[in-house]
Amino acid sequence: MSTVANEVLVDAPPQAITAAVKPxxxxxxxxPGGSMKLVIMKWTMVFLPPLLGLLxxxxxxxxxxxxxxxxxxxxxxxxxxxxxxSDPFYQKGPxxxxxxxxxxxxxxxxxxxxxxxxxxxxxxxxxxxxxxFLNGMLSPIISLLRPVSxxxxxxxxxxxxxxxxxxAIWVIFISAIWPLIINTAVGVSxxxxxxxxxxxxxxxxxxxxxxxxxxxxxxxxxxxxxxxSIGVAWLVIVAAEMLTGGVGIGFWVWxxxxxxxxxxxxxxxxxxxxxxxxxxxxxxxIAKKFSYEYVS
Amino acid sequence: xxxxxxxxxxxxxxxxxxxxxxxxRDVNLLIQKGEFITLIGHSGCGKSTLxxxxxxxxxxxxxxxxxxxxxxxxxxxxxxxxxxNHSLLPWLTCFDNVYLSVERxxxxxxxxxxxxxxxxxxxxxxxxxxxxxKHPGEISGGMKQRVGIARAIAMQPKVLLLDEPFGALDALxxxxxxxxxxxxxxEIKSTVVMVTHDVDEAVLLSDRIVMMTNGPAAxxxxxxxxxxxxxxxxxxxxxxxxxxxxxRKVLEFLYQKQLRAAA
Numbered sequence: 348m349s350t351v352a353n354e355v356l357v358d359a360p361p362q363a364i365t366a367a368v369k370p371x372x373x374x375x376x377x378x379p380g381g382s383m384k385l386v387i388m389k390w391t392m393v394f395l396p397p398l399l400g401l402l403x404x405x406x407x408x409x410x411x412x413x414x415x416x417x418x419x420x421x422x423x424x425x426x427x428x429x430x431x432x433s434d435p436f437y438q439k440g441p442x443x444x445x446x447x448x449x450x451x452x453x454x455x456x457x458x459x460x461x462x463x464x465x466x467x468x469x470x471x472x473x474x475x476x477x478x479x480f481l482n483g484m485l486s487p488i489i490s491l492l493r494p495v496s497x498x499x500x501x502x503x504x505x506x507x508x509x510x511x512x513x514x515a516i517w518v519i520f521i522s523a524i525w526p527l528i529i530n531t532a533v534g535v536s537x538x539x540x541x542x543x544x545x546x547x548x549x550x551x552x553x554x555x556x557x558x559x560x561x562x563x564x565x566x567x568x569x570x571x572x573x574x575x576s577i578g579v580a581w582l583v584i585v586a587a588e589m590l591t592g593g594v595g596i597g598f599w600v601w602x603x604x605x606x607x608x609x610x611x612x613x614x615x616x617x618x619x620x621x622x623x624x625x626x627x628x629x630x631x632x633i634a635k636k637f638s639y640e641y642v643s
Numbered sequence: 644x645x646x647x648x649x650x651x652x653x654x655x656x657x658x659x660x661x662x663x664x665x666x667x668r669d670v671n672l673l674i675q676k677g678e679f680i681t682l683i684g685h686s687g688c689g690k691s692t693l694x695x696x697x698x699x700x701x702x703x704x705x706x707x708x709x710x711x712x713x714x715x716x717x718x719x720x721x722x723x724x725x726x727x728n729h730s731l732l733p734w735l736t737c738f739d740n741v742y743l744s745v746e747r748x749x750x751x752x753x754x755x756x757x758x759x760x761x762x763x764x765x766x767x768x769x770x771x772x773x774x775x776x777k778h779p780g781e782i783s784g785g786m787k788q789r790v791g792i793a794r795a796i797a798m799q800p801k802v803l804l805l806d807e808p809f810g811a812l813d814a815l816x817x818x819x820x821x822x823x824x825x826x827x828x829x830e831i832k833s834t835v836v837m838v839t840h841d842v843d844e845a846v847l848l849s850d851r852i853v854m855m856t857n858g859p860a861a862x863x864x865x866x867x868x869x870x871x872x873x874x875x876x877x878x879x880x881x882x883x884x885x886x887x888x889x890x891r892k893v894l895e896f897l898y899q900k901q902l903r904a905a906a
Contacts, residue, residue, distance in 0.1 A: 542730065544724075548700070559732065563732070
């Protein structure tokens with residue numbers, strides 16, 4: 348048990364440790380006049396807590412794996428991951444492709460499903476937010492369908508499209524559309540009265556009001572909707588692909604379960620987590636680009 | 644008297660949770676071209692309501708507002724409003740905020756270059772040529788209000804409507820902007836209706852001060868004419884007997900005749 352834990356300390360995190368230690372040195376060089384102690388303290392506080400958290404996680408994992416013979420420990424998983432990612436884009440028939448292809452296949456489904464949800468959901472949300480009558484018409488339907496688990500839609504998709512891949516995309520579409528509609532509608536209905544007064548006083552055309560006032564004022568809400576909906580889509584894709592098969596990270600997990608290759612399942616969990624994190628960070632970055640300051 | 648802007652027997656009622664509320668009753672006012680009018684009164688006397696009716700944002704329950712003998716039925720580009728909270732669009736630069744109104748009024752008849760020139764001119768008039776490409780979040784409150792004024796005057800409106808434009812500013816900035824507004828109005832010879840709480844501001848800027856009684860059913864209590872020559876200098880006026888007399892009249896109205904009703 349203790350050897351495994353030691354291995355972990357030597358094996359996986361050293362890169363993380365060096366990466367964490369380097370920045371303070373750079374900062375000290377860049378600011379020779381500044382108080383070095385403060386700079387070191389600052390960077391320590393930035394990097395130390397997440398590093399300790401990660402170490403603790405790996406430690407707990409190692410202990411649990413040590414007492415359970417079927418669960419591979421961090422070291423074994425790491426070795427397997429190194430091997431797996433040394434050739435991510437191989438192709439040996441439709442059911443045996445590299446991890447890279449599986450990730451890309453899943454991202455493609457999420458992209459198509461989310462894209463269609465955005466094309467329909469954002470305008471619908473816009474109309475609901477603007478037209479009270481439409482809001483009254485559609486909100487009962489939305490309230491009814493929103494809480495339904497996305498996977499419940501899979502049989503309908505299979506029935507209508509008669510193929511696995513469009514059915515998976517359909518599930519992504521249906522799970523991604525609700526946050527888009529709702530956030531856009533809330534955003535449009537919360538456009539400050541001041542801005543609408545400007546539109547009134549200037550007697551702007553409906554087109555100008557939409558482009559110059561409603562859309563920019565709603566954009567932060569739409570971006571929140573996009574973040575939520577991509578998050579949901581990425582959650583759902585794994586489960587959907589487990590059921591539909593083909594190529595994709597979810598199918599890959601199921602395939603490796605059938606092969607009893609547990610290391611690969613754990614790797615898949617990390618891959619799904621990391622890709623989800625990157626998607627989220629990318630969208631946060633985009634949202635920051637479009638945020639403006641509401642100073643009254 | 645030439646009828647330029649005329650408010651005739653105007654009344655305003657609002658439906659509230661506690662039934663109908665009569666905000667204004669029988670308001671009559673004639674405003675001549677080029678006049679600077681201030682509306683003054685205690686909070687809730689309906690002066691902003693009256694201004695919004697002239698702007699066309701509200702429609703009177705009874706009576707009419709006539710501009711050049713035509714009834715005001717809605718907002719229009721012949722009237723421009725400067726709001727107390729400036730209401731600039733935060734995602735547009737100062738230039739684009741002003742350009743939006745210029746485009747609305749002149750795009751059908753003028754070239755793009757001319758529209759841009761108008762925008763530059765308006766911002767130059769308020770002394771903000773250097774901040775054209777800044778966003779409202781990056782400039783001070785006084786500068787934002789200047790952009791609001793530029794946006795309004797760039798439309799070359801028949802009437803400039805100001806709803807407590809300097810109310811949210813500190814005293815020094817307010818004084819500076821009052822002087823600038825006087826200079827601008829003198830230059831473009833605009834007709835101005837301005838709502839204010841500030842007695843000194845009213846006397847300094849106005850040709851006539853319209854004093855409103857307290858609501859409900861507020862109306863015009865009295866009108867003070869300010870016969871001071873222009874351009875006016877705020878420091879010289881401090882000892883001017885005419886200025887002091889006007890000031891005293893407004894203060895008497897607000898704090899003797901109307902205070903009891905408010906309490």
